[in-house]
Amino acid sequence: MSIEVVWFKRDLRSRDHLPLISAALSGKDVLCLFVLEPERFNQPDIDPIHIEWELDCAIDLSKNLENSGVSLHFKIGNIIDILNEINDKYEITRLLSHEETGNSWSYDRDNSVKKWCKSLKIEWCQYPNNGVIRNLKNRDFWTRERNLRMRIPLSESPIFISTINYNGKIPTMNDIGLNAKKLENRPVPGEDAAFTRLNLFLNKSGERYSTSISSPTLSTKHGSGLSPYFTAGVLSMRRVVHETSSRIEYIRKNKSQIKNSGVWIKSLSSFRKRLAWRCHFIQKLETEPNLDIVAQNPVIEKNMMRILDINKFNHWKNGTTGWPFLDACMRQLDATGWINFRMRAMIMSAASYNLWLPWKETGNFLATQFLDYEPGIHWTQVGMQSGTTGINTIRAYSMTKQGKDHDKNGDYIRKWIPELSMVPTEYIHEPWLMPKELQENIMCRIGVEYPLPLTNEVESRKEGIKRSYSARSGEDARRISKRVLQVHGSRKRPRKKESTIQKKLF
Ligand SMILES: Cc1cc2nc3c(=O)[nH]c(=O)nc-3n(C[C@H](O)[C@H](O)[C@H](O)COP(=O)(O)OP(=O)(O)OC[C@H]3O[C@@H](n4cnc5c(N)ncnc54)[C@H](O)[C@@H]3O)c2cc1C
Structure with missing residues (x-):
């Protein structure tokens, strides 16, 4: 048979x-x-x-x-x-x-x-x-090919399949001897739940997507939250692209009846762009399948001479660096298995520039924390945020600025760091500046109940940026960066000058 x-x-x-x-x-x-x-x-x-x-x-x-x-x-x-x-x-x-x-x-x-x-x-x-092209010869026509692929009509489940009987019992985590930590707000697994989430996003919660995704709190309400479903392949990329495009089309045609139609169109267009980013990043790993073990620009990595300082690494992992906003992000991630893009970038940048830790170890740790771990996105983002590609702007975020921008009153910090729950807003982003007497009064002595910062944030970031520029300046490093750009670079021209973007972001 x-x-x-x-x-x-x-x-x-x-x-x-x-x-x-x-x-x-x-x-x-x-x-x-x-x-x-x-x-x-x-x-x-x-x-x-x-x-x-x-x-x-x-x-x-x-x-x-x-x-x-x-x-x-x-x-x-x-x-x-x-x-x-x-x-x-x-x-x-x-x-x-x-x-x-x-x-x-x-x-x-x-x-x-x-x-x-x-x-x-x-x-x-x-x-x-998805939109990833196997055996792609070069990137020049990638966008066109990917978009053509997204236009192929969807197929439903087959009506009739003749299957054979073959034993295979569904194991439990216990059967396989594994124990997973319990995640807060873990998404509901499976196809129906994924469709419910997609519909909710496209018809209700996605309206404020554009203005909310950079905030660690608002992004949990107005982001799609689809990444764990994509990673397990519960939803096809094509399906989400089709549904999003249909919804945009519908809103465009019914502008006068839909409240905030302009805001909706902006949000959903921005979401659709990110769906294309997903394919763009995974394509890099498809083209170079060892990016989880070899840096895109190994010369820059070697020149950097980053070392694994176990003490710093552990404080970063445990959310006890003494930098409140970063620690809150690490603790949210540990508890829920998810955090938004901007915070992922900041977490990685703090590890790479302020703490000068090597990307492979920090990248592997984050991979184990993300429920939506997707190797193609993850390792290429880790490369970008650690400065080891040679083709991206050095992305060294100021944690204090990010905290003030996205958690002005410090409510997010207080939620995730109970030790800081009594700290007044004035000091919440820099609690080490609190007068000693206040520290005693609210039982939050810096260096005792909550740690002193591992390093001076401004100085260590500056030093990290300086070392990174130096690591990418040699001829060998530049030669490899050129190759990286040729093989992996997006063919679209940036809309704004890099310096403008950098000022806005960091
Ligand atoms: C260091 C680092 C590591 C990351 N690791 C992962 C990972 O392992 N898995 C993962 O899915 N995403 C990863 N991302 C990208 C991004 O943070 C997540 O895709 C996003 O936060 C998922 O939440 P969402 O589904 O609500 O996103 P939405 O904003 O609703 O976006 C919808 C989808 O678009 C894609 N997307 C969104 N942002 C990006 C991006 N910047 N690059 C590529 N695709 C994107 C994702 O598939 C996402 O599910 C990483 C980012 C950084 C900086």
């Missing part, structure tokens, strides 16, 4: 799933497979929160597939061993999956699967999962 195997991996949805449609159209018996690979658990960028999220989304998927009479088979183990086992029992004619742009481990794993398929003359059909 010969069968087709649909391998679900980071595409845990029943709708708009080309491998599933293709298998259904073949008319053959189909086995739908989801594999938990224990080797993955030990990777430095992976945390049990990721495995639990994936498992919960896969459980939801299996229920959705069951409604169409299709079983999803869970397996734990090495993918090649499992494929061998299936192939021995049945005969696999085709393996169908989406293309995956993941960390170095998944890249190597996919290479092994490719070899295995070749050795057994099994065809492995990999379908694009």
Whole structure:
């Protein structure tokens, strides 16, 4: 008996799933497979929160597939061993999956699967999962190709699939010996929840998107919150682009009846731009699959000579640096598994410039903290924010300025740092300036209940920027930066002069 195997991996949805449609159209018996690979658990960028999220989304998927009479088979183990086992029992004619742009481990794993398929003359059909183009020759026409791909009509779940019975029980986190920390406000897993979230955003909460996404508090209300769903592939990128474009079109056509239509259009257009950024950043990892272990510009990285100061690293990780706004962000991230873009950039910049910590260690730690960890976005952003690409402006944020801009009264700081809950607004961003007597009165002695800053913020940032400019100034560094720009640079011209943008941001 010969069968087709649909391998679900980071595409845990029943709708708009080309491998599933293709298998259904073949008319053959189909086995739908989801594999938990224990080797993955030990990777430095992976945390049990990721495995639990994936498992919960896969459980939801299996229920959705069951409604169409299709079983999803869970397996734990090495993918090649499992494929061998299936192939021995049945005969696999085709393996169908989406293309995956993941960390170095998944890249190597996919290479092994490719070899295995070749050795057994099994065809492995990999379908694009988003706007990332495999085997892209150069970036010149990338935007056009990506946009064309986004215009392809959506496909719903297949109506009829002939599936075979194959045992595979759904494991619990306990079964696999993992324990994930409990996240506050964790999104509800699964396709229905993702659609609900998307609809809520497009019809209600997204109106204030543009003006809210830089604030750590408002972004939780007016940001889409879709990133964990994208990461597990619960929603297809094309679906979100289609729905967003339809909504923009609808608002444009009904301007006079829709309150704040201009604000809506601005917000949703800005959101749609970020959907394109997602593909743009993942494309970089697709083109250079080892960006989680090798800096885009290794010469700059070497010249920087950053060292892992364990004391500083631990304070940064634990949110005890003595810089209130940064500490509040680290604690929110630890508790919820999510923080907005601006704060991610600031966290990474503080580690890289003020504390001069190496990007790989800080990047891996953040990856384990983000429920939405997406290697293609993460490692390219880590490269940018740590100054190791050589093609981006040096992004060294002032934590105190960011705090004053986005948490003027200090309510966010007080929420996440109970030690500072009694500190008056005047001192909340720089509590070390509080008079001693006040510190005693409110039982918040700096250096005792809450730490003194690890370094002088202004001086260490200045020093970090100086060292970064020096690291990228040599001929070798500049030569590699040119190559990075050629291979990965966005082909769009910046609208404003860099210096203007820099002033506004930092
Ligand atoms: C150091 C650093 C690490 C990051 N790591 C990740 C990561 O592991 N996973 C991840 O999804 N995002 C990452 N980001 C990008 C960004 O912070 C998140 O995509 C965003 O905060 C997710 O929340 P949202 O879905 O509500 O975003 P929204 O603002 O609603 O945006 C919608 C979607 O657009 C995409 N997007 C938004 N901003 C960006 C951006 N700057 N670059 C690329 N795509 C973007 C995401 O897919 C996001 O889900 C990182 C940013 C930095 C600075």
